[in-house]
Amino acid sequence: MTDRRGFLGRAxxxxxxxxxxxxxxxxxxxxxxxxxxxxxxxxxxAQNLIAGPQALAPEFTKADIAPVFRANxxxxxxxxxxxxxxxxxxxxxxxxxxxxxxxxxxxxxxDLRRLPAxxxxxxxxxxxxxxxIGEWTxxxxxxxxxAAAPKPEARYAVFYCADPMTAEGDPSHNYxxxxxxxxxxxxxxxxxxQMNGAPLTVPHGAPVRLRAERQLGYKQPKYVxxxxxxxxxxxxxxxxxGYWEDLGYTWYGGI
Amino acid sequence: xxxxxxxxxxPHIPERIRTALGLSPSGPHYAFYRHKGLxxxxxxxxxxCLAILFMSGLNIFNAHTALYWGNSSIFxxxxxxxxxxxxxxxxxxxxxxxxxxxxxxxxxxxxxSNEDGVLTGRGFPSWATLPGPNWLAxxxxxxxxxxxxxxxxxxxxxxxxxxxxxxARDLAPTAKDLTHLPREIADHARLKxxxxxxxxxxNALQKLAYCFVIxxxxxxxxxxxxxxxxxxxxxxxxxxxxxxxxxxxxxxxLCAFGFFGFFLVHVAMVILSGSxxxxxxxxxxxxxxxxxxxx
Numbered sequence: 001m002t003d004r005r006g007f008l009g010r011a012x013x014x015x016x017x018x019x020x021x022x023x024x025x026x027x028x029x030x031x032x033x034x035x036x037x038x039x040x041x042x043x044x045x046a047q048n049l050i051a052g053p054q055a056l057a058p059e060f061t062k063a064d065i066a067p068v069f070r071a072n073x074x075x076x077x078x079x080x081x082x083x084x085x086x087x088x089x090x091x092x093x094x095x096x097x098x099x100x101x102x103x104x105x106x107x108x109x110x111d112l113r114r115l116p117a118x119x120x121x122x123x124x125x126x127x128x129x130x131x132x133i134g135e136w137t138x139x140x141x142x143x144x145x146x147a148a149a150p151k152p153e154a155r156y157a158v159f160y161c162a163d164p165m166t167a168e169g170d171p172s173h174n175y176x177x178x179x180x181x182x183x184x185x186x187x188x189x190x191x192x193x194q195m196n197g198a199p200l201t202v203p204h205g206a207p208v209r210l211r212a213e214r215q216l217g218y219k220q221p222k223y224v225x226x227x228x229x230x231x232x233x234x235x236x237x238x239x240x241x242g243y244w245e246d247l248g249y250t251w252y253g254g255i
Numbered sequence: 256x257x258x259x260x261x262x263x264x265x266p267h268i269p270e271r272i273r274t275a276l277g278l279s280p281s282g283p284h285y286a287f288y289r290h291k292g293l294x295x296x297x298x299x300x301x302x303x304c305l306a307i308l309f310m311s312g313l314n315i316f317n318a319h320t321a322l323y324w325g326n327s328s329i330f331x332x333x334x335x336x337x338x339x340x341x342x343x344x345x346x347x348x349x350x351x352x353x354x355x356x357x358x359x360x361x362x363x364x365x366x367x368s369n370e371d372g373v374l375t376g377r378g379f380p381s382w383a384t385l386p387g388p389n390w391l392a393x394x395x396x397x398x399x400x401x402x403x404x405x406x407x408x409x410x411x412x413x414x415x416x417x418x419x420x421x422x423a424r425d426l427a428p429t430a431k432d433l434t435h436l437p438r439e440i441a442d443h444a445r446l447k448x449x450x451x452x453x454x455x456x457x458n459a460l461q462k463l464a465y466c467f468v469i470x471x472x473x474x475x476x477x478x479x480x481x482x483x484x485x486x487x488x489x490x491x492x493x494x495x496x497x498x499x500x501x502x503x504x505x506x507x508x509l510c511a512f513g514f515f516g517f518f519l520v521h522v523a524m525v526i527l528s529g530s531x532x533x534x535x536x537x538x539x540x541x542x543x544x545x546x547x548x549x550x
Contacts, residue, residue, distance in 0.1 A: 023385050027390070051487070057485060070328075131501055
């Protein structure tokens with residue numbers, strides 16, 4: 001019996017080593033990561049089916065606002081251009097809407113402030129696992145996109161940001177993100193210029209960040225400068241549709 | 256050969272294989288078909304899924320090694336933290352586990368452990384996480400893939416369990432079971448397990464343990480997992496019953512360790528009450544009972 005138990009113990013230890021080593025090797029194999037990509041499509045399709053395009057993320061009260069709202073990722077783009085914008089109170093900041101639209105736009109912060117604003121107290125969920133509740137104010141993206149009049153072939157909104165993600169600061173590798181037009185047109189998807197009643201601070205993405213309340217934090221870029229409507233994002237940077245996606249995170253960020 | 260069987264004839268197995276499987280010890284014995292094929296398949300798929308989900312879950316946890324209650328993470332008041340101390344040179348000196356503000360040194364296991372021979376700051380050690388290195392993007396993909404498999408397996412098992420009356424017949428504790436409970440607890444504590452005909456049915460402790468993991472822990476871990484998805488929260492505000500996303504994450508974590516505790520006890524019981532007989536019955540279906548079959 002002790003022999004058998006010894007054998008069982010060794011078998012379990014051996015199996016776990018194989019399992020662990022095997023899983024690590026599998027994680028590097030293209031056929032396996034492609035299969036995991038199919039699972040992402042399944043999750044995306046299932047959540048689309050269950051939630052639909054209009055279901056609203058829970059909204060909270062002022063009493064629920066987190067005492068400390070963690071700022072993550074870039075805390076200051078740190079470029080001379082950005083420092084100049086901070087110095088001038090972002091009066092020359094522009095958000096352009098380009099690509100597959102009938103009417104390209106170039107909007108100043110005052111233009112954004114003149115649009116009807118939505119204020120929402122929502123929960124920010126980081127892919128790392130933490131959450132913070134905050135209040136956000138800004139125009140619905142759907143309103144801006146409607147003014148730009150997307151062409152029928154437009155499928156994604158790509159957001160280009162002011163924060164460089166390489167040590168060299170090469171602007172062609174700034175933070176970027178993309179989402180499908182359905183999520184971009186969601187009522188709670190806003191271009192927020194205010195957080196907890198005050199203008200956005202630099203760590204939180206001043207002057208404007210995207211809020212897409214049914215998505216994880218990395219899908220909600222800060223320091224937004226350009227919104228480009230495209231049919232396909234595979235030619236942009238790493239081709240996966242976003243800075244974190246190019247590093248292996250799933251494009252679908254609803255879970 | 257003194258093996259007889261009731262549900263179906265014992266298939267012909269060569270003598271040496273029977274010996275290796277422990278099927279022909281001295282004395283009269285009989286075999287019976289204990290686990291149906293679907294139950295066996297579901298069991299092993301479940302075992303694979305839970306192992307991968309647990310270990311990839313620990314890797315995901317390592318991306319933010321603290322738990323909270325409520326909707327927001329109140330960073331000043333965590334429930335649990337697996338933390339790391341560094342010296343002035345930035346080298347790891349100590350790993351600590353803090354529960355409700357009480358700090359325990361857990362260097363080597365939680366907060367700081369060896370990774371490629373270097374003491375590294377990380378929540379759970381690399382031998383316990385999948386993949387081994389901290390790799391949130393990959394761990395999430397493993398986690399969701401096997402979560403789908405777990406749920407698919409569970410749906411098939413639940414439909415089968417209800418349709419075949421497996422739940423009603425074999426798992427639901429009866430009033431009689433419950434009256435035996437104190438006696439069984441005493442017997443289990445002395446490592447005395449049912450033999451003979453009594454081993455043909457789950458005892459009350461087994462039924463309660465299996466019902467708890469299948470009908471409480473399982474659904475709870477799936478629902479709290481879904482509650483962490485912001486899109487799911489837009490579809491089902493009811494998921495707020497868990498008290499918020501961070502509460503759901505904490506419950507999810509506790510359920511995972513509930514499953515881990517079940518796994519430890521389950522494997523211990525399998526070994527102590529006859530490892531090969533139990534293992535064989537969950538692989539081939541056949542369980543051998545010592546002694547002559549009552550006529």
